[in-house]
Amino acid sequence: MSGAVLAQLMAQGAGEGADLTTLRAIAEEAGELAASRAMARLGLDDAAAAKDMAELRELLGAWRDAKRSVWKAALAWVVRIAGALLLTGLAAKFGFWDWVK
Incomplete structure (x- = not known):
């Protein structure tokens, strides 16, 4: 044009x-x-521009999904570790180690 x-x-x-x-x-x-x-x-x-943009949007969506999954997994691990530490602290406080001996 x-x-x-x-x-x-x-x-x-x-x-x-x-x-x-x-x-x-x-x-x-x-x-x-x-x-x-x-x-x-x-x-x-060019004629392939629409396809290229669709692929870029798909790639960006996949990147966002992966990033979200990483954050969810990291949060899940933090919660598990905190729970394990809490249970370990409760076991020590209530003398669980004495029961094992």
């Missing part, structure tokens, strides 16, 4: 005094041109 339509609209706006419709058309064309240029600079202007 080139800026030919945008240039034509700008000329029309300058020549006619730019009514609201022309200004809206200029803004729309400028936005589309800028978006096309941005996508081209990112390398997302």
Whole structure:
């Protein structure tokens, strides 16, 4: 997409005094041109871009799931260790070691 339509609209706006419709058309064309240029600079202007973006979103979702799983597992281990320490402390307090001898 080139800026030919945008240039034509700008000329029309300058020549006619730019009514609201022309200004809206200029803004729309400028936005589309800028978006096309941005996508081209990112390398997302080809036919495979939609598939690439879907794969990136899937990868990001998997990363978030893995991160969440790691935090859950770490929290579970902390709770288990705290429980074991609590049970060990209670056993020592109530003389469990004397019962074993």
